[in-house]
Amino acid sequence: MGITSDHKSRKNITRALFQGVFLLVFVFLALQGRLQLWILLLGLGILGGVFFGRLYCGWICPMGTVMRLESWIYRKLGIQRKNPVLMNEDRKNKRYVQLLQMVLLLVFFGGVIATQRFGIRINLILFLVLLGSGTSLVFKEEAWHRICPHGVAMSLTAGVKKLKSKKLIIEKESCIGCGKCEKVCPNLAVVKEEGSNIRSIVTKDCLTCFECQKACPVHSIAYR
Numbered sequence: 743m744g745i746t747s748d749h750k751s752r753k754n755i756t757r758a759l760f761q762g763v764f765l766l767v768f769v770f771l772a773l774q775g776r777l778q779l780w781i782l783l784l785g786l787g788i789l790g791g792v793f794f795g796r797l798y799c800g801w802i803c804p805m806g807t808v809m810r811l812e813s814w815i816y817r818k819l820g821i822q823r824k825n826p827v828l829m830n831e832d833r834k835n836k837r838y839v840q841l842l843q844m845v846l847l848l849v850f851f852g853g854v855i856a857t858q859r860f861g862i863r864i865n866l867i868l869f870l871v872l873l874g875s876g877t878s879l880v881f882k883e884e885a886w887h888r889i890c891p892h893g894v895a896m897s898l899t900a901g902v903k904k905l906k907s908k909k910l911i912i913e914k915e916s917c918i919g920c921g922k923c924e925k926v927c928p929n930l931a932v933v934k935e936e937g938s939n940i941r942s943i944v945t946k947d948c949l950t951c952f953e954c955q956k957a958c959p960v961h962s963i964a965y966r
């Protein structure tokens with residue numbers, strides 16, 4: 743079963759509220775110079791990935807919030823952003839993207855450990871948020887979502903499928919293969935099934951943002 747327009751606006755408002763509150767917490771901690779506390783939330787987000795997938799990315803992450811705002815502004819201005827050539831889902835590019843993901847993952851988490859261990863006063867989290875938001879000024883959201891070290895770490899825990907609670911799924915019987923869900927997905931998590939136009943959702947990449955569900959004209963996307 744799909745959602746009514748009432749549900750859509752309730753989901754929009756609830757998500758915007760969550761994102762707004764966590765963005766304020768992030769700004770507060772940054773102003774207090776205590777942003778390292780965010781690492782705790784980040785750690786919980788990564789561990790929680792086992793149960794909730796990349797919910798942190800879609801509902802809590804300050805980068806995700808700023809990027810959502812950027813996308814909204816670009817949509818209003820009618821400006822189309824592109825993906826870097828590397829991100830085109832050409833299979834031969836996939837291994838380069840995976841390599842980039844691993845390098846950034848190691849650099850970021852290695853950097854966090856090193857700064858804590860040696861008391862270096864560089865705030866890598868703030869740096870990463872600025873980098874992600876800056877990237878999205880030029881490229882589509884998914885360009886950063888695919889390589890973000892936090893997101894990649896969460897995709898790894900989200901890949902442990904057995905414990906996952908609710909997730910977004912496409913009901914194949916009613917999907918008409920229009921591709922609207924794929925177009926609005928900010929993380930290339932909606933893919934075509936082989937040999938057909940029917941779509942399915944790659945759970946480990948899904949940010950639980952509900953954009954696909956809102957876009958589906960025949961209410962084929964369920965959350966259960």
Ligand code: SF4
Pocket residue numbers: 910923926927928929930931932943947948949950951952953954955
């Ligand atoms: S699959 Fe749907 S809910 Fe998941 S990230 Fe894409 S648009 Fe958002």
Ligand code: SF4
Pocket residue numbers: 912916917918919920921922923924939940941957958959960961962963
């Ligand atoms: S928007 Fe709905 S009908 Fe269209 S491809 Fe996606 S799930 Fe299928």
